[in-house]
Amino acid sequence: MAFESLADKLQNVFRNLRGKGRLTEADVKAALKEVKMALLEADVNFKVVKQFVSSVQERAVGQDVLNSLTPGQMVVKIVNEEMVKLMGSETTEIALKPAGELxxxxxxxxxxxxxxxxxxxxxxxxxxxxxxxxxxxxxxxxxxxxxxxxxxxxxxxxxxxxxxxxxxxxxxxxxxxxxxxxxxxxxxxxxxxxxxxxxxxxxxxxxxxxxxxxxxxxxxxxxxxxxxxxxxxxxxxxxxxxxxxxxxxxxxxxxxxxxxxxxxxxxxxxxxxxxxxxxxxxxxxxxxxxxxxxxxxxGDVMSLIEKAQANVDEQKARELEQKLKKAQFDFNDYLDQMQQMKKMGGLGEILKMLPGNMGGMNLNKKGMPDLSDSEAQMKKTEAIIQSMTAKERSNPELINPSRKQRIAKGAGVDIADVNRLMKGFEQSRKMMKQLPGMMGGKGGKKGKFRLPF
The missing domain is CATH 3.40.50.300 (P-loop containing nucleotide triphosphate hydrolases)
Incomplete structure (x- = not known):
């Protein structure tokens, strides 16, 4: 993926900066030396790199930055602003004439x-x-x-x-x-x-x-x-x-x-x-x-929102909301949500657009969310649901032990994987049934629900 190597190197430099309580001018210069090398390795024009590092250094070694409560964050902020300036600051559209002209x-x-x-x-x-x-x-x-x-x-x-x-x-x-x-x-x-x-x-x-x-x-x-x-x-x-x-x-x-x-x-x-x-x-x-x-x-939350707006079916989203409220969702809804996530580029693309490690997931050596297990599990879940008949997807209660055996065989998974999915599905349904009462809705006592933190 574009910028992956550059992003890894820069984020590593900034993690080290943020880890220090106070920064000296030498700390900033050493960090910017690493930034310079990372940019050159990313094939950024030499003159551009030289000017960029010079601009950042000029702003970053000021007293306001070095004496601030979060000097590491301030340096990252300056790098971000200078990088935006480097790429043009403002978004440029294709210039079109009025609709009546060619x-x-x-x-x-x-x-x-x-x-x-x-x-x-x-x-x-x-x-x-x-x-x-x-x-x-x-x-x-x-x-x-x-x-x-x-x-x-x-x-x-x-x-x-x-x-x-x-x-x-x-x-x-x-x-x-x-x-x-x-x-x-x-x-x-x-x-x-x-x-x-x-x-x-x-x-x-x-x-x-x-x-x-x-x-x-x-x-x-x-x-x-x-x-x-x-x-x-x-x-x-x-x-x-x-x-x-x-x-x-x-x-x-x-x-x-x-x-x-x-x-x-x-x-x-x-x-x-x-x-x-x-x-x-x-x-x-x-x-x-x-x-x-x-x-x-x-992260890039704005692009994520726009992707969601472009790819998520609003009508289906409203229908799912009503089903969730009544705890009536089924495996067809599960599958729909997975397909919509795929349209947005998959779990990996979505997480890349979130700032930091918002998902609280395990990180790999590069400090990025380790998605190997999650992506594999999603594929397995999709295969299991697609092995069900239309009736079974709409009425999960029909799925008895013999049907589970057939579904597992069709999906190429163990019966334990099918049982795990069924158990998680039932727990989700139970939780949805409890939510109105927990949140003080109809039939529930107000204030009963407490977050576990």
Whole structure:
């Protein structure tokens, strides 16, 4: 996962700082030396690292920090603020014209950066926001590029304009504009050709397309896994064609994260979105403050809330609430909750967005929650429930010893695992039945319930 190594190292440095009652200037300098090494190893631009460490040190060695009651926390706060500043401070949106006018977005980048998929992801986001996008296939060189865009466009429910491979990209772009205006589409997204490396022919073609299609914004797609090379590519594209914003792809991969921390500082161009997977929904708005919080182990509760809002079925949530109140929930509800958690990225992704160790779970050597047992148990539980018949899920009372044997065999688990799940389920139901009385509801004495701490 992006930044994992950097995050581990930085969080270790800050744990040591927080462990000291008082800090000296030497303590701060020693810690920042480790921070500097961690950033360089993450492939952050050398000049950016030098300036960053200098800014933090200048603020952190002041008397107000060293003499404060929590100097370690103050240093972390300063690092967080400087990191946010480094990545752009404010969130930048794609600039769109009013809905009655046509916005033309030109997607550019090297081959293999994920440009075609990203174009479709952007189209889906804009459609969900109430816009009427049109995708245009302007990559006439790469085999299957047009087909790939058409397949992704169909998945997103967005029309794809294509004239095949025998027309100039600038002519395709111009014709796509006319098509969009005729059909009431207000955002045209041009998927242009990339090369394995930057060359004059590609740049000349992009300039020609930009001028022919009256491009509103040029968006550069770069592969985060290329590290510093992504920064160099961004700088060159901006010099040759002009770039308004950057989308970083493959930030979910085994990347050191240096590009995300360097691009804004080196090129002055904002990061608009980050690609966090291959699904067409795996594109996140880039929030500098949230990214800094994730890196420093402070969590990202806002993104977690937004993920929940996007993935949780409100109607089902309300129905479950009523069932819980009446202690009528069944194994179908259990399964629904597990599926919704999966949509949000699973238990691991959810916990990464929580500050510190809020879950109170066992920690691994890196100080992160050890999820191996929990994830394995969830898979086992899912297998057991899926081995039940529809009637058994809705009426757990039907599950007798012989049925348990059949369920265990179907799920590939021991009978003890089925018994454990059934016991936990029954205990949950009993607890729910007791809650109204414990909380002073109908039939219960007010004030009877006491928290055990």
């Amino acid at each position: 916005t033309v977005l030109m997607m550019v980048g090297l081959q293999g950066a994920g440009k075609t998929t990203t174009a479709a992801k952007i189209a889906g986001k804009l459609k969900a926001a109430g816009r009427k996008p049109l995708l245009a296939a302007c990559d006439i060189y790469r085999p299957a590029a047009i087909k790939q865009l058409q397949v992704n466009g169909e998945k997103q429910g967005v029309e794809v304009f294509s004239m095949g491979e025998n027309h100039k990209p600038a002519d395709i772009a111009k014709a796509a504009m006319a098509h969009a205006r005729k059909n009431g589409q207000n955002v045209l997204i041009l998927d242009t050709a990339g090369r394995l490396q930057i060359d004059e022919a590609m740049m000349d073609e992009l300039v020609e397309v930009r001028e022919a299609a009256e491009v509103s914004q040029t968006i550069l797609v770069v592969d985060a896994m290329t590290g510093q090379e992504a920064v160099n590519v961004s700088r060159t594209f901006d010099e040759k064609v002009g770039v308004d914003g950057v989308i970083l792809t493959k930030l979910d991969g085994d990347t050191r994260g240096g590009a995300a921390l360097s691009i804004r500082a080196v090129t002055g161009k904002p990061i608009l979105y980050v690609g966090m997977g291959e699904k067409l929904s795996d594109l996140e708005q880039f929030y500098p403050d949230r990214m800094a919080s994730r890196i420093l182990g402070m």
